[in-house]
Amino acid sequence: MKAKKLTGERAAEYIKDGMIIGLGTGSTAYYAIKKVGEMVKNGLKIKAVPTSKETAKLAAAEGIELVELSDVKSLDLTIDGADEVDPDFNLIKGGGGALLREKIVASATDQLIIVVDESKLVEHLGAFPLPVEVTPFSWQYTQQMIEKFSCSSKIRKENGEIFVTDNGNYILDCDFGKIEDPVKIAVELNKLPGVVENGIFAEMAEIIVVGYNDGHIEVLEK
Numbered sequence: 001m002k003a004k005k006l007t008g009e010r011a012a013e014y015i016k017d018g019m020i021i022g023l024g025t026g027s028t029a030y031y032a033i034k035k036v037g038e039m040v041k042n043g044l045k046i047k048a049v050p051t052s053k054e055t056a057k058l059a060a061a062e063g064i065e066l067v068e069l070s071d072v073k074s075l076d077l078t079i080d081g082a083d084e085v086d087p088d089f090n091l092i093k094g095g096g097g098a099l100l101r102e103k104i105v106a107s108a109t110d111q112l113i114i115v116v117d118e119s120k121l122v123e124h125l126g127a128f129p130l131p132v133e134v135t136p137f138s139w140q141y142t143q144q145m146i147e148k149f150s151c152s153s154k155i156r157k158e159n160g161e162i163f164v165t166d167n168g169n170y171i172l173d174c175d176f177g178k179i180e181d182p183v184k185i186a187v188e189l190n191k192l193p194g195v196v197e198n199g200i201f202a203e204m205a206e207i208i209v210v211g212y213n214d215g216h217i218e219v220l221e222k
């Protein structure tokens with residue numbers, strides 16, 4: 001928890017007056033949002049696009065002015081968490097179920113800053129099952145198609161019920177084992193009918209802020 005707090009707060013230092021920023025989702029992004037809230041209370045003027053309903057609620061409670069993505073041309077920077085980060089800055093995201101909005105916001109942003117604790121750094125993506133957002137209409141059919149890529153998958157559940165994303169879709173958590181070629185898998189998955197988006201964020205992150213349990217922070221830049 002200490003590492004998550006440190007990295008979230010460190011990333012908030014990149015935010016400058018007048019910026020339009022993206023706010024990520026999850027327990028690490030939480031600390032960045034709290035810090036931004038504090039900065040806003042101290043006079044920082046920014047506008048923010050949230051990546052989930054949960055983040056919108058938290059940011060609003062912190063007094064951060066929220067705008068729709070459609071109201072802005074682009075974003076200056078986005079701070080978000082990740083479930084895995086490889087040495088090439090490829091990511092797995094979507095553990096919190098917000099991958100679709102997160103990927104749209106990440107693609108609209110000039111600079112994507114990822115905040116993680118040391119446990120998220122991996123040599124190869126894939127130990128964390130890849131979240132894939134799918135349409136409820138065809139989820140079993142889409143699951144069969146995805147499993148042709150030699151993975152096993154599970155429909156995500158919460159409190160015994162199928163988890164529904166902010167966009168009204170479902171999530172399949174797909175265990176591919178070691179993912180050798182993240183770019184290829186990401187492209188191939190998105191070609192399948194019923195796949196809305198997948199949680200591989202390849203070649204998007206520019207800065208990774210890593211928090212260590214001993215209290216130090218490392219900033220990795222591309």
Ligand SMILES: O=C(CO)[C@H](O)[C@H](O)COP(=O)(O)O
Pocket residue numbers: 024025026027028029080081082083092093094095096097098099102
């Ligand atoms: O992708 C995400 C949500 O969809 C999160 O950023 C990711 O799951 C990391 O979360 P946390 O910081 O709580 O470990």
